[in-house]
Amino acid sequence: MFVITCPYCGERDLTEFAYGGEAHIARPHWREDMSDAEWADFLFMRANPKGVLAERWMHAAGCRRFFNMLRNTATDDILAVYRIGETPPKVEARLPATPSGEAPLGSGNDAVKVIQPGEGG
């Protein structure tokens, strides 16, 4: 459960919003010679990173406007919120990227809980 700052309405609870998938994926204009691969790239391919992702949200139970968000998918840290059509702002991801400073893939759950000798922090 987190709080999202709608660029039009301000801070609101997560439950008021609907997720809209990855942002900045433009729908290609119709062309007779568009290849299956080209269309599939638009239709199916998503980055799905563990880390910072630009994604779309809609304030469904509010102004019903779509906007963009930079979110760290590993921690749910919201790094920036900006309007449709705007370029994503430069953000400095918080370090460590996750509470445990774990590997970029996988949960690395073992390392999460306890600071090991010689480890910073």
Place this chain on the structure above:
Amino acid sequence: MAKQPYRVAKRGLIQRSRVIRFTFDGRSYPGHPGDTLASALLANGHHMLARSFKYHRPRGILAAGSEDPVGLVTIGAEATRRDPNTRAAEQELYEGLVANAQNCWPSLATDFGAVNDAFARFMPAGFYYKTFKGPPGTWTGIFEPIIRAAAGMGRAPEPGDPDRYEAVNRHCDVLVVGGGPAGLMAALAAGRSGARVIFCEETARLGGSALARDPEGLRFDGTPPAQWVADTEKELAAMEEVTVLPRTCAFGYYANNFVGLWEKVSDHLPEEKRLRHLPRQRLWRVRARQVVLATGALERPLVFHENDRPGIMLSGAVRTFLHRYGVMAGKRPAVFTNNDSGWVAAFDLARAGAEIAAIVDIRREMAPEHLAEAARLGIPIHASSTLVGTEGRRRIRQIEVRPLREDGTVGEGGSKIACDLLAVSGGWAPNVALFSQSRGKLRWDADIAAFKPGLSWQRERSAGAANGTFALPDVLAEGARAGVEAAAAAGFASGDVAVPEVEGVEPGQGRIEVMAELPSHLPAHRRRAFIDLQDDVTAKDLRLAVQEGYSAVEHAKRYTTTGMGTDQGKVVNLNAFAFLAAERCEEPVRIGTTTFRQPYKPVTIAALAGQHIGPHFAPRRMTPMHAWHRRHGAVFEPVGDWLRPRAYLRADEQDGEDFYAAVQREARTARTACGVLDASTLGKIDVKGPDAREFLGRVYTNAWSKLAPGMCRYGLMLGEDGMVMDDGVTACLADDHFHMTTTTGGAARVLAKLEDYLQTEWPELKVFLTSVTEEWAVASICGPKSPALLAELLDDFDPDPERFKFMAWRNATMSGIPVRVFRISFTGEISYEINIPATYGRWMWRTVLEKGGKYGITPYGTEAMHLLRAEKGFIIVGQDTDGTVTPHDLRMDWIVKKNGDFIGKRSLSRSDTARPDRRQLVGILTEDPELVLEEGAHILQRRNEPEPPVPMLGHVTSSYYSPNLGRSIALALVESGGRRIGERLFATKGGLPTVPVRVTETDFLTLKAKGQLPQPPREALHG
């Protein structure tokens, strides 16, 4: 005054002047307001109150708060209000309280389940995994029912909880968890800054450890502890922005400083005194800018042979019962410790009048001042000694002490000492559960042999004992600092908060000597040294787990069930980790901990559900006509969020009418005379703007450029993947103004999708979308008598289908009320949809039925509607389509325009969607006309297919008995269906032999009109 043999004069914060009576296991006892069930039972000399989970061994009270793993009872006399597995140490006493022992039969004293104990050596770690295996079916068929019957602790309450619960949402600047000295200072400091503060304390009163110490000599700025707590509470209560919540446990720390609090509002009151306007329990969903965790520390027990008897209690709990509740848990206590806490407890008890049987300390060197004090009080000291056994069934009565050798083994000699209480102390560990839930990282502190908060991940800080700070002046200072810092971080500046000067500071736990399992002269297989006292996990079990390869903490936990009880191992886990570390010859920091999960302690489902029960569980939308439907025998079904009548069962027929008969009657009447459907639930979107027409052309598969005002058109909407997503009729109101309808369940999805495209893909289009679903009430009237009825209903209206053509719409009035009438049909029958402003919906509906009476009108529900449209071969999105079906699969190529883009167009020519052998929608007629196929039945090529995997040609999507065709009909998605018209295939029917069927076109009405309904072959009829 009633006799309470273990009550101490003049100590404790109970209200001595009043005696209240309660019942435990059928016997009545006296107690005082301010007692817990545990303190009152102890005051009456009652230690044994439970049986353990597995071996049914007698259990007493180990701890004085929510961390107690063993003192579990069932509260409440009524089956619907029963509260199982309640810690006696947490339950506040009230007049007439009824508590019962659990997990024992026939009684607490004589429990047949205790035979398990005799067979303990045959039930090692992993017993279930090793024993209960066998061929498939034996687990669910044989073992599981037996184990389920034997397992479990208390019994859950019966359904029908009469109490009310509520959940509330709150935002605050600073949330302070824990009402001890650190929490009090933090709340005070944050409160004085003006920040919004929520301050919660799990027990009935603030004070925490300040109330669990000997008040003699202890002063805060010259004030006795209880007075200082009361003064502080008073100041907090006077602050407008501070909410103090006693009896409230912070049970879960979630992402983004979202913390769940569980307040027991009324559980401490007798039934008749509970206020009717208050809930029994309340869930607080708190979003805090900053959190201060002042959750204190928990004391660990020691692991030795026979350490689980009633009367063996943590030293801190003994002190809490003495100072907070005025109860001496034993008159001749012995103390067993590995640190100084046990000594302080012994001195407290001695000063309160107890005769200390012995202090047994495993350490070789002790603080000289403690030795001097013990000598002064005449307490026998057994240094460098350990306990190797205990005696006493319902209560401890003797301990056996033996000297410890330098090499850590047990020496010869020793003695048996009589006692009626054993206070144990294995040292204090910060209560880091919430910190760890917040994803903070723990740091190992070798000085206290425990984990404490290390790296914070969320906006939170720990203070006091929860942070590994134990000395009272430091605790107060740290609490104040945490409060100031948290308020500052939330944007509230505050000056320095004066920390009270403390007199009479008691010594801390000093040096702690950890021995994971205390040595014994007994052979390992005879030792019963319990690590988890609720789940009956012994040191031997954990050792076996390590030997069998389950040596990682998370594996060992699951293999032995240690820490998996209702207490989640609050006080016993650290001993388990220490034991694993010792067995593996590794540092405890390398072993780590198991995961601290929410909830911190069991929370009732009722509190979590709050108000969202019964009709509020999932609120339903209802049309303006709903009350009429209810009064007229409607059977409802949920469609999306709506409740729609499925059929109207007539009560006036003999014995009433069943559902099937009602549907048949409605469908027959609607096609032969007149029927009316409440179609108000259909999604309605007002589309307006200069680019509205262009927009429709992009979101539907067909062309919209030539649709004239006054006319309607049916449209299919696809996803970008080319699959059918929704359908509906859109009317052109004006050149730049359209009235779009969607399916009932798809309305919200469609609106969101259209807004998405308008806002993000085509922001240049000038179009406004407005949801008008609830602005219009709709009666869909169909049947041959419907034109006559329309003429009567509407003012000066000519409904003649020759002049008011199919797919046209008109403005009209009904008794002067403006309406829109659409000549559209979902049944294939002549049909009109009257749209009226929703406030007139019920009036319109009543009027339609009144005036339709002479035409034999019937209201019909969604089931008859489904049947009628299937007779015509119309699809229902979501029934005949499932997200993998294109317009071509529906054989609706006519609706896909050749020129221009639309959503999903490119996907229709992908290699997969263009395959010629895709499943296509066809009609299916059984050779036996009376046989109705099951929806979902598979379509096969041959009557007897070979062994699996059987090649499936497709499946039935809709199936009915049609009263108007006098036979069964079905729609199915069948591989290359369009090329199979006329073929004979077979459909599955449960486990029965397959059924021969004929593939047809989907419009059965037209087939009948053309005389093309296949006649059943003779053999199907006669054999």
